Amino acid sequence: MVVTINPTAVSVLPLLVFLVPLAFSGLIFLLGRYGRPFRDGLALLGIAATLGISIVMAGRILGGEVLTWWNNNLYVDGLAALMELAASVMGVIVVVYSMWYFGEKTKEEEAHPFTSMTSYYGQILLFLGLMNWTCATNNIIMLYVSLEFTTLATVFLVTFHWNKQAMEAGYKYLLLVTVGVIFALLGSVLLYAAATPYLPVSRVLLLTELGTVATKIPTNIVLLAAAFLVVGFGTKAGLVPFHAWLPDAHAEAPAPVSAMLSGIVIKVGAYALARTISVFAPHYETIPLFIAILCSISMLVGMGMAMVQDDLKRMLAYSSVAQIAYVVEGLGLGSYLGIYGGLFHLLNHTVVKGLLFLSVGAIIYSAGKRSVNELSRMRLKMPITAFAFFTGIFALSGMPPFNGFASKFTLFLAVGQANLLWAAIIGIITSLFTLVCFFRAGYRIFWSEKDVSTGVPGKTSADKHAAGAEAAAAAEVPAGMWIGMVFLALTAIALGVFPGIVHPLLDNATKCILRILIGG
Amino acid sequence: MGDLITTLMACHFIASICAAEIRNLKTATGFLLLQSLLLAGIIVAFAEQSQNYSLYWWVAMTVASKVIIIPWLLFWHIRKTSNTEIKPLVSFVVSAIVLAIFLIAFYQTMHTYIGFVAPSPHAAVEPTRSSLTLAFTIFVLGLYVLVVHRDAVKIIIGLHLIENGVHLALVSLVPQLPVTTVLGVVSNVVFAALMLLWLTENIYKAFGDADTLKLSSLKR
Numbered sequence: 001m002v003v004t005i006n007p008t009a010v011s012v013l014p015l016l017v018f019l020v021p022l023a024f025s026g027l028i029f030l031l032g033r034y035g036r037p038f039r040d041g042l043a044l045l046g047i048a049a050t051l052g053i054s055i056v057m058a059g060r061i062l063g064g065e066v067l068t069w070w071n072n073n074l075y076v077d078g079l080a081a082l083m084e085l086a087a088s089v090m091g092v093i094v095v096v097y098s099m100w101y102f103g104e105k106t107k108e109e110e111a112h113p114f115t116s117m118t119s120y121y122g123q124i125l126l127f128l129g130l131m132n133w134t135c136a137t138n139n140i141i142m143l144y145v146s147l148e149f150t151t152l153a154t155v156f157l158v159t160f161h162w163n164k165q166a167m168e169a170g171y172k173y174l175l176l177v178t179v180g181v182i183f184a185l186l187g188s189v190l191l192y193a194a195a196t197p198y199l200p201v202s203r204v205l206l207l208t209e210l211g212t213v214a215t216k217i218p219t220n221i222v223l224l225a226a227a228f229l230v231v232g233f234g235t236k237a238g239l240v241p242f243h244a245w246l247p248d249a250h251a252e253a254p255a256p257v258s259a260m261l262s263g264i265v266i267k268v269g270a271y272a273l274a275r276t277i278s279v280f281a282p283h284y285e286t287i288p289l290f291i292a293i294l295c296s297i298s299m300l301v302g303m304g305m306a307m308v309q310d311d312l313k314r315m316l317a318y319s320s321v322a323q324i325a326y327v328v329e330g331l332g333l334g335s336y337l338g339i340y341g342g343l344f345h346l347l348n349h350t351v352v353k354g355l356l357f358l359s360v361g362a363i364i365y366s367a368g369k370r371s372v373n374e375l376s377r378m379r380l381k382m383p384i385t386a387f388a389f390f391t392g393i394f395a396l397s398g399m400p401p402f403n404g405f406a407s408k409f410t411l412f413l414a415v416g417q418a419n420l421l422w423a424a425i426i427g428i429i430t431s432l433f434t435l436v437c438f439f440r441a442g443y444r445i446f447w448s449e450k451d452v453s454t455g456v457p458g459k460t461s462a463d464k465h466a467a468g469a470e471a472a473a474a475a476e477v478p479a480g481m482w483i484g485m486v487f488l489a490l491t492a493i494a495l496g497v498f499p500g501i502v503h504p505l506l507d508n509a510t511k512c513i514l515r516i517l518i519g520g
Numbered sequence: 521m522g523d524l525i526t527t528l529m530a531c532h533f534i535a536s537i538c539a540a541e542i543r544n545l546k547t548a549t550g551f552l553l554l555q556s557l558l559l560a561g562i563i564v565a566f567a568e569q570s571q572n573y574s575l576y577w578w579v580a581m582t583v584a585s586k587v588i589i590i591p592w593l594l595f596w597h598i599r600k601t602s603n604t605e606i607k608p609l610v611s612f613v614v615s616a617i618v619l620a621i622f623l624i625a626f627y628q629t630m631h632t633y634i635g636f637v638a639p640s641p642h643a644a645v646e647p648t649r650s651s652l653t654l655a656f657t658i659f660v661l662g663l664y665v666l667v668v669h670r671d672a673v674k675i676i677i678g679l680h681l682i683e684n685g686v687h688l689a690l691v692s693l694v695p696q697l698p699v700t701t702v703l704g705v706v707s708n709v710v711f712a713a714l715m716l717l718w719l720t721e722n723i724y725k726a727f728g729d730a731d732t733l734k735l736s737s738l739k740r
Contacts, residue, residue, distance in 0.1 A: 141704070142701060142704055145701070145705060145707075159719070163726075164727065167719060167722055168723070171716070171719045171720070171732075172735070174715060174716055174719065175666075175675065175716065178712050179663075179666065179682060182686055185705070186659070186689065189689055189690050189694060191639075192693070193639040193640050193694050197640055205698075205701070218635075220636050221639045
């Protein structure tokens with residue numbers, strides 16, 4: 001395969017793609033208290049502007065350019081553009097969905113610094129800006145800095161409900177991810193120090209230069225640094241055994257935030273691994289093997305834990321632990337097919353997990369419940385949500401003709417090509433478990449004819465019937481909420497039937513990693 | 521200069537142990553402040569020895585963040601809560617034995633197998649070799665504090681020790697780091713500490729306790 005070197009073009013777009021959402025975040029914090037039109041209007045305007053910049057950048061990159069700014073310190077290639085575009089699209093859907101999902105807040109809630117909608121939209125835009133900075137930066141230490149800032153920016157979104165459980169989840173999220181990501185700093189420091197003798201000072205920090213020194217750095221240092229990077233960025237991605245923060249944070253955050261956490265935030269960890277580990281993987285056989293073992297454990301543990309959950313959000317959270325492992329496994333192989341499959345699954349998981357969390361959010365909004373045992377016959381009351389949920393389930397399980405099939409099939413081929421057939425078998429088994437786990441839950445929620453009051457925990461029969469009555473009164477959610485879900489469901493089907501739609505971007509992104517790998 | 525650096529490193533290690541193990545939280549925070557001040561001193565010594573005056577940026581930011589802001593935040597928090605640490609999971613004697621084992625293991629590794637962890641020839645000679653030993657020991661000490669201590673303030677002290685260990689490794693291995701990058705790394709620490717304290721304080725109000733072991737309502 002021929003990897004061509006694209007011309008770099010100095011452009012202000014890599015700067016704007018993170019400065020614009022950061023500026024809008026500041027404006028929301030400043031002006032949001034003057035009323036809903038200001039707050040919601042600025043959030044919509046900010047997210048739309050960011051999406052616009054991402055689309056323009058993706059267009060230029062597909063035209064064969066690589067965009068840089070500030071002596072290559074900001075560097076947007078196909079991979080960064082793919083991430084920024086996915087984040088911006090999810091951002092638009094999450095912001096629009098949130099406008100209906102959260103009812104009118106009380107005066108006390110609006111006055112509180114962490115439960116007001118002003119703070120909510122401000123933090124969403126803040127996170128998006130930092131996420132785009134992480135993707136645009138080409139500096140190995142700043143990758144750690146910006147990635148850690150994305151954690152800090154989302155902590156108070158996790159604690160948004162500001163109750164005991166939310167605070168506990170936020171505390172664990174902040175502490176565990178911060179500690180984990182420090183390992184990545186240690187790994188980055190080792191790589192930086194090891195690269196110093198081979199590169200001029202102005203280029204030594206650049207991620208795009210890692211390929212030129214990949215074979216010159218002593219093997220033991222590469223392996224040590226790789227271990228630290230996997231622990232650090234793997235914690236952010238939610239791989240087992242560094243995943244302890246993930247189920248709590250995803251479950252306790254509001255549903256749109258969970259969609260963003262699972263759809264975008266954990267992908268930042270996978271992106272950082274793609275920028276660092278994928279560059280070394282082809283030169284060191286141990287790295288793909290180590291990553292395949294770690295990811296296989298993640299798949300089995302993640303899905304095993306998902307199967308025993310009754311809480312829908314925790315079930316989805318644990319499945320994210322398993323699904324992100326597919327992404328990292330592909331990226332860790334370092335081959336064209338592996339990286340391509342990993343990035344394709346990253347994109348598909350963003351769409352599908354966003355869809356599933358928003359569907360669960362719709363159920364919570366309508367029925368006030370998120371426990372499988374407390375819900376039944378919802379298909380009659382929420383047909384659009386039922387369509388979205390089942391589309392998500394089949395796509396997540398890798399069933400044809402949904403998008404998950406295309407990416408998982410590519411990944412299994414790549415893993416087989418790398419002589420890791422056992423890892424492919426574990427991947428297939430995990431997909432079957434995914435189907436069983438979620439189809440069972442979906443059937444109970446939407447089709448089962450059981451009396452929900454019998455499954456509701458409560459001390460007295462009056463408690464049980466009151467809880468059951470709330471679920472029985474459920475109805476389809478407003479159009480502002482389901483429109484995003486339907487868009488994501490149709491995207492999941494379209495990407496499965498016509499995977500060629502995203503091929504140019506995925507191909508470009510994969511070749512960008514390979515170009516760095518060969519030191520271009 | 522070599523003797524001064526060795527002395528500063530020894531004091532830094534002792535201050536780290538005191539910050540980790542003393543159960544009076546104000547005193548422990550005082551030792552954390554001293555530990556950070558000694559870290560700044562080590563960086564000054566490095567700057568003077570290598571004539572690399574860009575390291576003074578590290579010193580300035582270390583003093584501002586780790587000697588002034590974070591200890592001040594901790595003192596402010598302790599004043600509102602409790603000054604006595606919740607009893608840790610293991611006794612001081614056990615901790616002392618474990619830490620001695622870590623120190624000896626890292627010392628032996630760095631002096632016998634330095635080639636394995638030194639990413640450059642510069643890192644394989646003194647004083648970098650000793651500072652790497654210290655950095656890894658402090659890093660592990662911080663992790664150890666997170667595992668065996670239950671008090672929320674001690675958890676923040678543990679996190680701080682981990683970060684100080686990594687920052688010492690960073691200064692030792694890559695002293696020519698640009699100012700913007702140093703600012704990014706240091707500001708991360710301050711924001712993380714501030715947010716953890718914020719959450720800790722609210723958890724204290726909600727749960728009536730600073731015992732992190734009691735944060736288990738979500739384990740299902």
